Amino acid sequence: MKYTTFSPVNNDALTEPMFFGNPVNVARYDQQKHAIFEKLIEKQISFFWRPEEVDVSKDRLDFQQLSDSEKHIFISNLKYQTLLDSVQGRSPNIAFLPIISIPELETWVETWSFFETIHSRSYTHILRNLFTDPSEIFSDIVDNQHIKKRAEDISQYYDDLIFYTQIWQTHGLGEHTIQGETYNITMRELKKKLYLCMNSVNALEAIRFYVSFACTFAFAERELMEGNSKIIRLIARDENLHLTSTQHILNLWAKGKDDPEMAEIAEECKEEAAQIFMSAVEQEKQWAHYLFERGSMIGLNQDILCQYVEFIANHRMSAIGLGQPFEVTSNPLPWMNNYLHSDNVQVAPQESEISSYLVGQIDSEVNADDFGDFDL
């Protein structure tokens, strides 16, 4: 079915499924099929923040004091997060918007993606403060084998759904040969691709950030890189909300509260969904291995990080009916919770930086004495 930016069908959005019904026409929120998405929009907007509000200038000194292995850990994590948010800043829009059928979900996806772009901009803010020229760091994201491998795993489900949707929207249902390849486009197949994609996004929001988060907050526990940590706390708060949205979508489907065919697909693809989650867990553990291969950092090692990933995965998997596959029952990094607590992330006005100052400071010398007992 051809996509239209304003469907002339005078449909009742309250009877549309979340996806693959009529395209959305009027952006109205006075009535909602799934009110949760409107609430998530409000909450997300109430979280609005700008990276420039967080003073990261002291981090530059801290960074110079880090050991080589710690620098590797810090920079590699920033690269990985940059990759994740590069994908998340565009993909929910491109993959989901053309097939969404209710206005509150459409606007939620746009709001969600917009916040991912704030995350992306904040990595530039952090890196520009640490390096006069951060281009080498950014270009390594496309060259580094370890990051590349992750990029493929993350983008493949999106790309698959996007491609099938494009065929469907330009050629309709049925068998089509495109550049020598034959594709059989059925509504069932499209919905299945959507289901797997949503599971992959859910796993991304659920666990893929947590190895990096743990490292950032372990530095902060030692009062190092605290500007960075403040930004990551704001990001973590947003990610928690994104996760809530994908959990809602998956559960609405599975419990038969939306499209009944999606409930069947959820049942049929349960194994595959669990597999997507488990392989994300595996990749995060490999990432922890890569981070620490040049040496550990104080307060963290590969084993404890892997246990933490399993611990988080247990919680996140049980939230979507996939059980708790791992043994670990108590939190191996209890101090993490203090950094993920919503109340602890307010940005105080006196910490705001004027952006002209920010540009100027990149070339200026900063001495430890300048800060005195300045506290973040």
Added chain:
Amino acid sequence: MNKDRYQVLVSGKEIAIKQEPDKTLLENLEDNKVEIHSHCREGFCGTCRTRLISGEVDYIIDPLAYIDDDEILPCCCKAVSDITIEIN
């Protein structure tokens, strides 16, 4: 009838705790050294998701995180009767 103290029975561990009236259920559990996981403490992340076996709770903040019909978010509710819960 509104009492200001309720028994909270945490199954598996079988401990009864008192609900202090001006605290959330989560805070009350923590005060009583019950191990319960939390992130946002504001009802949107779902980390504190807990099964309510019997009794009733009232929400102070509208819960946004996904919970099943028999589950509650202790970070944003209070007990309004004696309750039995099971922590994940």
